[in-house]
Amino acid sequence: MTPEQQIKDLTDKLNYYNHRYYQESVSEISDQEFDFLLKELIRLEEMYPELKTSDSPTQRVGGTISKEFPTVYHRYPMQSLDNTYSEQEMRNFDERVRKGLEEGEAYEYICELKFDGISLSFTYEEGTLVRGVTRGDGTRGDDITHNIKTIRTLPLRIRDTQVPAVFEVRGEGFMPYSSFEKLNTELEIAGDPPYANPRNAASGAFKLQDSAEAARRGLDCYLYSFLSDETIFESHEESLLALKEWGFHVSPGWAKCASIEEVLEYIHRWEQKRFELPLATDGIVVKVNSYAQQRELGSTAKSPRWAISFKYKAENKPALLRGVVFQVGRTGAVTPVANLSALDERAKSYERARGVHLSGTYVKRATLHNANEIERLGLEVGDVVFVEKSGEIIPKITGVDTSQRGMFVTQPITFPTQCPECGTPLIRKEGEVAYYCPDDKGCPPQLRGKIEHFIHRKAMNIDSLGEGKIELLFDKGLVRDPADLYDLTYDDLLGLEKVLVNEETGKEKKISFREKTVENILKGIERSRQVPFKNLLFALGIRYVGATVAEKLATYFRSMDQLQNASIESLLGVPEIGGRIAQSVREYFDDENNQVLINRLRAAGLKFETDDQPVVAESTLLEGKSFVISGVFRNFEREELRAKIEANGGRILSGVSAKLNYLLAGDNMGPSKLEKARRLGVTILSEEEFVGMLES
Numbered sequence: 001m002t003p004e005q006q007i008k009d010l011t012d013k014l015n016y017y018n019h020r021y022y023q024e025s026v027s028e029i030s031d032q033e034f035d036f037l038l039k040e041l042i043r044l045e046e047m048y049p050e051l052k053t054s055d056s057p058t059q060r061v062g063g064t065i066s067k068e069f070p071t072v073y074h075r076y077p078m079q080s081l082d083n084t085y086s087e088q089e090m091r092n093f094d095e096r097v098r099k100g101l102e103e104g105e106a107y108e109y110i111c112e113l114k115f116d117g118i119s120l121s122f123t124y125e126e127g128t129l130v131r132g133v134t135r136g137d138g139t140r141g142d143d144i145t146h147n148i149k150t151i152r153t154l155p156l157r158i159r160d161t162q163v164p165a166v167f168e169v170r171g172e173g174f175m176p177y178s179s180f181e182k183l184n185t186e187l188e189i190a191g192d193p194p195y196a197n198p199r200n201a202a203s204g205a206f207k208l209q210d211s212a213e214a215a216r217r218g219l220d221c222y223l224y225s226f227l228s229d230e231t232i233f234e235s236h237e238e239s240l241l242a243l244k245e246w247g248f249h250v251s252p253g254w255a256k257c258a259s260i261e262e263v264l265e266y267i268h269r270w271e272q273k274r275f276e277l278p279l280a281t282d283g284i285v286v287k288v289n290s291y292a293q294q295r296e297l298g299s300t301a302k303s304p305r306w307a308i309s310f311k312y313k314a315e316n317k318p319a320l321l322r323g324v325v326f327q328v329g330r331t332g333a334v335t336p337v338a339n340l341s342a343l344d345e346r347a348k349s350y351e352r353a354r355g356v357h358l359s360g361t362y363v364k365r366a367t368l369h370n371a372n373e374i375e376r377l378g379l380e381v382g383d384v385v386f387v388e389k390s391g392e393i394i395p396k397i398t399g400v401d402t403s404q405r406g407m408f409v410t411q412p413i414t415f416p417t418q419c420p421e422c423g424t425p426l427i428r429k430e431g432e433v434a435y436y437c438p439d440d441k442g443c444p445p446q447l448r449g450k451i452e453h454f455i456h457r458k459a460m461n462i463d464s465l466g467e468g469k470i471e472l473l474f475d476k477g478l479v480r481d482p483a484d485l486y487d488l489t490y491d492d493l494l495g496l497e498k499v500l501v502n503e504e505t506g507k508e509k510k511i512s513f514r515e516k517t518v519e520n521i522l523k524g525i526e527r528s529r530q531v532p533f534k535n536l537l538f539a540l541g542i543r544y545v546g547a548t549v550a551e552k553l554a555t556y557f558r559s560m561d562q563l564q565n566a567s568i569e570s571l572l573g574v575p576e577i578g579g580r581i582a583q584s585v586r587e588y589f590d591d592e593n594n595q596v597l598i599n600r601l602r603a604a605g606l607k608f609e610t611d612d613q614p615v616v617a618e619s620t621l622l623e624g625k626s627f628v629i630s631g632v633f634r635n636f637e638r639e640e641l642r643a644k645i646e647a648n649g650g651r652i653l654s655g656v657s658a659k660l661n662y663l664l665a666g667d668n669m670g671p672s673k674l675e676k677a678r679r680l681g682v683t684i685l686s687e688e689e690f691v692g693m694l695e696s
């Protein structure tokens, strides 16, 4: 790969993980892995400064604003923090601070715990809380005052009369472990996927529309910063003391340190102790105490130079490998999963063991990925292994303590040759490490996987059904393929029961479908009958037909009938559709089972045709004018704008060039595109200006 490709590749990855993390409250990789990728991009950009763009993830706060809440501009930007996992880099930071100040100037640090939640900003006017806003993209955030007000520890009014007329406080909104565990149990009972960690759960809860629901989730907040136009404090320490005085919840763990050595001691002191806290922390934050010195040191585009966060490496602990089970996923891939317990639980039966205590929770399972990984680690059942839970994603086994071999009996692990779910002989595809069960028509987890794909948000969007509910319906024999969903009746569903076993405690819990659940499920299924044809096409799960390809096919063929009968040649006639996709589509529709499924879905009244009408001309107002649409709009979907432009005679171009007449700019568009448009003298239109153009 050329450096250019590498940079592009890393940028795309980081943008994707940022989107998942900030918008969807999901961590697909651990923070440590994310930070590693980011550091790698910083390194490349330093080597090739000409390839660095102003909208690179190294230059921006990762979040964005959403369309669901009013947007608020921050009075003072909300930055991120530089971070490190190494003590040497902490010393380097100290060195930079020393050099950034006058020679010989004394300075102090304040150390605080780094709480793992989301950054929030609160504005008080005349002593009253008026607004609570998320960090967003650092410049603008989402107004979530309705949810902020559910935090019981946050004062709605300050009694002290000495406070400035207008000021802002900032802090971390979080979900304590106790609330987190309660929420996950509830989600599991409802058959919905649980959150991977308290941060993601907090982020999801703060962005709920319904504040009554947010209140139920038991959110809390620690304040760690004060901002105002009036200078009333000289140092961060003074502000923390005053905040406490005024009734704010300030974390009790902070300390003043006179040197980097004391800072490192603080770091060591909290490394284990932090697990005794009622909430998740992922490191510590070190800040220069004096405000004057903070101003002297200044900030980069993304973070202040007077602060840094030290992140603790993921906790790694020895555990006993009790056994290995083989799980079959929705694609048929077989994954080995380790059953673990704490070392001193060797004599207990597995059901009664609690597991290894890691990052605040007990762990009894860890993924072993594939057969090669077992071989690479040289694993045997009975071994002492090292387990890590990084960023609290699925725990993994990082190594074996072979020095312990011989103390206890160990047994080699044999990978099965037949599918543990359906008995079909497993196969290995050329060039892949995983073993697969090839029976995609009968193997239960694969059938369930198809249904799960069908209801997915980007497919039929039946959000009243989740994995747990599908599993129950499948196990009861009510739903074997997606078409069965449309035959479900109220009586089929009411009172369905299932027993859940809590992995940690071994306790059993019975769940059953009550009236409200059943009504919701049926409503969701009913609504899906109106889902556009392109979504249905994606929902079928045809190999190589992702959401984008499905849309292209739907736009081109316009109906299931046309598509079903399309020859390979006519499929190849669709722009950007190649041989592999054409082949796969043809094979799908030639299969008799699939034909039965399609006919049943047709009988269920799903949309088998594209709705959108061919463009009807409205005027010639925009004739000869070209447009690029970018960003998110308040009153229109992008597609609507596109249709509007075409209906009035305009043309849509794909990129900004000197030939372009107008850039229709919404929120969140990349600054580089804006810059380019300005440079080339392209007229930049806001949503309102565009509407004005059509009305003139």
Ligand SMILES: NC(=O)c1ccc[n+]([C@@H]2O[C@H](COP(=O)([O-])OP(=O)(O)OC[C@H]3O[C@@H](n4cnc5c(N)ncnc54)[C@H](O)[C@@H]3O)[C@@H](O)[C@H]2O)c1
Pocket (backbone or CB within 6 Å): 017, 018, 021, 022, 026, 027, 028, 029, 030, 031, 032, 034, 035, 061, 062, 079, 080, 081, 083, 112, 113, 114, 115, 116, 117, 118, 119, 120, 135, 171, 172, 224, 285, 309, 391
């Ligand atoms: N796993 C993923 O997929 C993924 C994706 C994106 C980001 N991330 C993680 O998020 C990080 C970036 O997030 P970020 O920009 O919020 O940076 P950050 O979380 O590393 O640090 C800044 C934030 O720390 C918080 N904080 C907690 N305690 C604080 C205290 N006492 N004082 C000041 N601030 C405190 C504040 O919310 C502040 O905004 C990445 O480095 C990565 O670790 C992970």
Ligand SMILES: [Zn+2]
Pocket (backbone or CB within 6 Å): 328, 419, 420, 421, 422, 423, 424, 437, 438, 439, 443, 444
């Ligand atoms: Zn199988």
